[in-house]
Amino acid sequence: MARHxxxxxxxxxxxxxDVRRTATETPDLEDVLNGYYGSLLVSEDxxxxxxxxxxxxxxxxxxxxxxxVIDEIIARHAxxxxxxxxxxxxxxxxxxxxxxxxxxxxxxxVAIDEGLEIARxxxxxxxxxxxxxxxxxxxxxxKPKRQAPGPAITEx
Numbered sequence: 001m002a003r004h005x006x007x008x009x010x011x012x013x014x015x016x017x018d019v020r021r022t023a024t025e026t027p028d029l030e031d032v033l034n035g036y037y038g039s040l041l042v043s044e045d046x047x048x049x050x051x052x053x054x055x056x057x058x059x060x061x062x063x064x065x066x067x068x069v070i071d072e073i074i075a076r077h078a079x080x081x082x083x084x085x086x087x088x089x090x091x092x093x094x095x096x097x098x099x100x101x102x103x104x105x106x107x108x109x110v111a112i113d114e115g116l117e118i119a120r121x122x123x124x125x126x127x128x129x130x131x132x133x134x135x136x137x138x139x140x141x142x143k144p145k146r147q148a149p150g151p152a153i154t155e156x
Contacts, residue, residue, distance in 0.1 A: 003106075003114075004114060004117070005053070006053045006055035006056040007056070007096060007118055008118060008121070008122075009036070010055075010056040010059035010060050010096055011089070011092055011093060011096060011118055013032055013057075013060045014063060014064075014092040015088055015089065015092055016035060016036060017029070017032045017060070017064065018088055018091070018092055019088060033052070037052060059099060059100070062099045062104075063092075063095045063096060066099060066102065067095070070095050070102070071095075073142075074094050074095070074098065074138070076137075077134045077137035077138055077141070078094075078134050087127065089119070089123045090131060093115050093119050093122070094131060094134050094135065096111075096118075097114070097131070097135045097138070098135070101135075101138065101142050102142060108143065112135045112136060112139060115132075116131060116132055119131040
């Protein structure tokens with residue numbers, strides 16, 4: 001459950017990062033992190049701040065670091081969709097799932113299932129079908145590459 005919550009937090013942070021991006025400027029990740037965690041304050045008198053989640057932050061940093069490669073994979077498998085025209089939630093759910101399949105020890109089936117659950121919660125049923133199709137196609141593309149040695153993020 002902790003990793004599921006971390007994925008949800010990563011999605012919310014990526015949403016902020018993605019919305020703040022422009023053609024000429026990429027937001028500073030520390031600003032995004034501080035803004036996200038700062039928004040969790042209920043009031044100045046009664047802070048309701050959860051500790052920073054290393055897993056969520058590693059997903060955020062990993063997606064941003066690999067954004068070009070991840071978006072190329074999405075573009076190959078999202079028939080008739082340009083990434084900027086996709087709903088922000090959907091494209092960031094896809095980014096997280098693909099990053100997990102590329103760079104972590106999360107089994108691809110788990111990354112897909114988690115993506116579907118998060119899409120169901122934060123988007124709609126049409127999005128769930130779209131996310132499922134793109135992540136499944138990405139998994140088939142990446143599966144041979146997952147066997148190759150390389151850097152991976154271990155369980156947190």
